[in-house]
Amino acid sequence: MAYSDKVIDHYSNPKNVGTLDKSKTSVGTGLVGAPECGDVMRLQIEVDQESGLIKDAKFKTFGCGSAIASSSLATEWLKGKTVDQALEIDNMDIVEELNLPPVKIHCSVLAEDAIKAAINDYRVKNGLPELVAEKKGH
Amino acid sequence: MELKLPIYLDNNATTPMDPRVLEAMLPYFTENFGNAASRNHSFGWVAEEAVDYAREQVAKLINADPKEIIFTSGATEADNLAIKGVYEMYATKGNHIITCTTEHKAVLDTCKHIEKTGGQVTYLAVQADGLIDLHELEKAITPKTVLISIMYGNNETGVIQPIREISKIARKHGVLLFTDATQAVGKIPVDVNADGIDLMAFSAHKMYGPKGVGALYVRRKNPRVKVTSQMDGGGHERGMRSGTLNVPAIVGFGKACEICMNEMATESVRLSAMRDRLENALLELEETYVNGNREHRLPHVANISFKYVEGEGLMMGFNKNIALSSGSACTSASLEPSYVLKALGLGDDLAHSSLRFGLGRFTTDEQIDFTINAVKSTVLKLREMSPLWEMFKEGVDINAIEWAHH
Numbered sequence: 073m074a075y076s077d078k079v080i081d082h083y084s085n086p087k088n089v090g091t092l093d094k095s096k097t098s099v100g101t102g103l104v105g106a107p108e109c110g111d112v113m114r115l116q117i118e119v120d121q122e123s124g125l126i127k128d129a130k131f132k133t134f135g136c137g138s139a140i141a142s143s144s145l146a147t148e149w150l151k152g153k154t155v156d157q158a159l160e161i162d163n164m165d166i167v168e169e170l171n172l173p174p175v176k177i178h179c180s181v182l183a184e185d186a187i188k189a190a191i192n193d194y195r196v197k198n199g200l201p202e203l204v205a206e207k208k209g210h
Numbered sequence: 211m212e213l214k215l216p217i218y219l220d221n222n223a224t225t226p227m228d229p230r231v232l233e234a235m236l237p238y239f240t241e242n243f244g245n246a247a248s249r250n251h252s253f254g255w256v257a258e259e260a261v262d263y264a265r266e267q268v269a270k271l272i273n274a275d276p277k278e279i280i281f282t283s284g285a286t287e288a289d290n291l292a293i294k295g296v297y298e299m300y301a302t303k304g305n306h307i308i309t310c311t312t313e314h315k316a317v318l319d320t321c322k323h324i325e326k327t328g329g330q331v332t333y334l335a336v337q338a339d340g341l342i343d344l345h346e347l348e349k350a351i352t353p354k355t356v357l358i359s360i361m362y363g364n365n366e367t368g369v370i371q372p373i374r375e376i377s378k379i380a381r382k383h384g385v386l387l388f389t390d391a392t393q394a395v396g397k398i399p400v401d402v403n404a405d406g407i408d409l410m411a412f413s414a415h416k417m418y419g420p421k422g423v424g425a426l427y428v429r430r431k432n433p434r435v436k437v438t439s440q441m442d443g444g445g446h447e448r449g450m451r452s453g454t455l456n457v458p459a460i461v462g463f464g465k466a467c468e469i470c471m472n473e474m475a476t477e478s479v480r481l482s483a484m485r486d487r488l489e490n491a492l493l494e495l496e497e498t499y500v501n502g503n504r505e506h507r508l509p510h511v512a513n514i515s516f517k518y519v520e521g522e523g524l525m526m527g528f529n530k531n532i533a534l535s536s537g538s539a540c541t542s543a544s545l546e547p548s549y550v551l552k553a554l555g556l557g558d559d560l561a562h563s564s565l566r567f568g569l570g571r572f573t574t575d576e577q578i579d580f581t582i583n584a585v586k587s588t589v590l591k592l593r594e595m596s597p598l599w600e601m602f603k604e605g606v607d608i609n610a611i612e613w614a615h616h
Contacts, residue, residue, distance in 0.1 A: 075526065083526055089595050106613030107598060108558035110520050110538055110547065114597035132597040134518060136538075137526035140595065 075137055076171035082141035087148050090130040092116040100194025102186040111135030111179065113143050115186035117150055117158070119194060126150050126158060131186075138176040142166050142183035155191055159203070217577045219534040221416075221570030222365050222393060222511060227462070228418040228571065234465040235420065238458035246455045247446060257457045264464025268425055271467040272410065273401040280426045280447045281460055285392040288411030288426035289316040291451065292388045295437025296357045296409065297324055300386075304354030308385075310334040310342050311553040312369075313361050317390055321359070330354065338555045339503035340369035344379060351383045362391035362400065362410075366537065366550040366566055367502030368511025370394065377406030386435060392416050392424075396470035397508050398478060402427055408435050414459065418571055419466030423459035426451075473571075481569050482509035484578050488567060489514065491582040495589055497602070501537075501551055501564060510569040513537070513551075515560045518599040519592040524565065527588030532581055537564035559598075 075083075094101045098119050105112040111134060118128040129147035133140045145166055150158050166172070166180035192202050218226065238260060246261045248254025265276040282288045297307065309321055311333050321331045332350045334342050342360060351358075358380050363370045373389055380387040388409040394400055395410075396417030402410060413424035428450065429435045436450075443452025470477075489512045492498060497517035516524060521536030537548035538561070547561035556564075565585070569578075593599040601608055 080526075083523075086595060091600065103597065107562075107608065108613070110522075110558070110562040112597055112613075132595055132600060134523075134596040134598045135520050136522040139520075140523060 078145075078170050079137055079141040079172070082144040082170070083137045086131075086140060086144040088128075088130050088144065088151075089132060091132065092118050092128065092130050097197050098194075100190040100192070100197065102189025102191075102193060104185045104189055105135070105139075105182050107134065111139045111182060113139065113182050113186040115143060115146060115183070115190050117155075117190050117194060119155060124154050126153050126155065135179065135182075136176075138170070138172055138179040139182060141170050142172075142179045143186065145169060146183045146187055150187065155194065158187060158191060161187055213576050213580055215531045217532045217573075217581060219532060219567050219569060219573065219577075219581060221573075222368075222566065222568035223535065224415050224421065225418045225570050226572060227415075227420055228466060228469055230469060231419055231462045231465045235458045235462040238461050242457075244457070246457055247444065257455075260457060260461050261455055264460045267464035267468045267471075271400075271471045272395060272412075272427060273403055274427050275430060277448070278402075278427050278430050280428055280450050281455060281463075282411075282424045282426055282451055283422055283456075284415070284424040285314075285390060285411045285413035286316040286424075287451075288413075288424050289314070289390055290320050291426050291437055291440050292409045292411055292428075293317065293320045293324065293357065293359055294440055295450070296386055296388065296435075297329055298438035299436050300356040304352075304356045306330040306332070306352055306354040307357045307359060308332045308334065308347065308350050308355060309359040310336055310361075312336050312340060312364055312366075312550045313359070314365060314390055314392070317359055317361070336553050339506075340364060340367050340501075340554050341503055341506065342371060342376075344372065344375055347376065348379050348383075351379070351385060355383070355385050357386050357388055359388045359390070362389045362394035363397070363508045363511075364502065364550065365393050366548060367513045367554070368393070368508035369502040370398070370506045370508060372506070373405045373407065380408075381406060386433075393508060393511075396467065396474065397510060399474070402429070408433070409437070414463035414466055417466050417470050420459045420462040423456055423463045425463070477571060478509040481573070484573060484575065485510060485512050485567070485569055488512060488569075488578050488582060492516075492585060495586060498589075499560070501554060501556065501560075512567040512569075513564060514567070515551075515556070515564040516589045517560060517563055518596045518602055519589055520562050521564055523592060524563075524585075524588055527591065528581075528584040532584060534568065535566045537566065538562040 092099045103114045113133045115131045120127040129150040131143040133143045163180035163184040244253030244257035246257040269276040386408040395412040408429045410427040415421040499515045501513040521538030537551045551561040
């Protein structure tokens with residue numbers, strides 16, 4: 073199976089690999105997946121408390137090229153968005169942007185889950201109720 | 211010499227054909243195109259003679275009699291013929307077969323088929339090093355056991371089963387021994403008499419011969435073994451395998467066997483030295499493990515897990531330049547990693563993190579150097595990107611985390 077150029081580009085030059093200080097109130101961390109399933113994503117956002125905008129996003133991913141590309145792309149999209157806008161990122165947008173084949177759609181679902189988990193972590197830390205995400209099958 | 215890319219290190223999947231094999235085959239596509247079963251004219255005689263000669267070359271490699279070689283379309287067919295053929299032929303004696311969990315699918319699925327038709331199959335577990343436990347084998351034998359089917363060398367790990375000891379147990383209990391020796395024949399000395407093998411499957415394209423041809427060795431003496439044919443037709447191959455013989459491929463198979471016979475001793479030394487060099491260099495990386503027994507192993511195979519990086523993601527770092535296989539099955543619909551590695555007791559995470567290196571006749575030292583560098587640098591790069599690596603480095607117990615399985 074050949075990868076799309078965009079997947080290869082994100083894999084070769086991943087954007088925003090790294091770690092934010094998870095103890096900060098302004099940082100939300102999402103850790104999803106499982107080692108036994110062959111993919112684990114950790115996605116973090118840092119929210120500017122005044123503007124409410126996501127000023128930084130970082131990821132680390134254990135997984136195939138598509139999983140790495142999905143999380144790299146997600147961090148790019150997150151930056152500059154408000155938390156509410158970030159919630160609107162849909163896994164199918166990632167599928168479309170990266171030209172993921174059907175067998176790799178679960179990678180995009182995982183990325184969406186990671187975004188939602190990071191946002192929830194941020195919300196809880198800041199005294200907001202946890203959002204109950206609709207469950208996507210994967 | 212300039213390094214030519216991509217590098218092929220998937221010789222367990224298939225091998226390139228040796229040019230000497232191709233040369234031997236070519237006349238049998240065009241001028242010598244006869245049907246080896248045509249008894250009444252010179253076209254047939256020439257073809258028959260070529261097949262007879264190839265049968266001798268194949269038999270010699272495994273120390274068999276040429277009459278004991280049944281040509282098939284490959285090892286899968288030979289596996290089917292051996293297992294189903296024995297099961298049907300010896301139905302009055304019993305209906306029980308013993309095999310093991312790390313066998314090739316061609317054996318496992320054939321056994322499953324037999325279970326559906328009312329047969330009994332015992333699947334022996336393997337130990338952590340991939341070897342079967344001989345006591346477990348002996349304990350599994352019942353008066354109804356007609357066949358033990360244990361592979362010679364494993365296709366994923368290269369682990370070599372103790373065939374001679376298995377044979378002694380089989381003989382003691384009057385049970386036939388079949389071995390799928392697809393990965394072993396042509397790579398290490400395989401002697402059906404010294405090893406005490408009753409039936410054996412192997413294939414040309416794993417030993418620098420053409421695809422689409424293989425053989426089943428069927429012992430004729432002490433004991434005389436018979437299999438029920440699985441295809442009806444003209445009664446070729448002593449009635450055990452009907453179908454017009456694939457003469458050019460059989461000629462190539464013969465030539466491939468002859469070359470292996472002559473060159474195996476030096477080739478295996480060269481390959482194991484290169485394999486060991488590759489393996490030792492990669493083991494310099496932290497948290498890197500060899501899968502399977504390192505002593506009892508085919509000379510050209512290395513199966514290594516690089517903990518905290520995923521195999522498919524790892525391969526993507528160099529698969530433009532290096533062709534090999536992973537125990538991760540991220541692309542398959544099931545998302546299940548290698549059942550062979552799991553049978554060795556590896557967790558799914560380590561199975562997902564494995565690469566299989568299959569060296570071959572045309573592998574060079576330069577290719578190994580390039581591979582060492584490419585794999586090492588990709589592992590390091592991906593570990594920098596791996597949340598699991600970061601947790602490991604921080605001393606977090608990854609097994610204690612409650613992962614959301616999906």
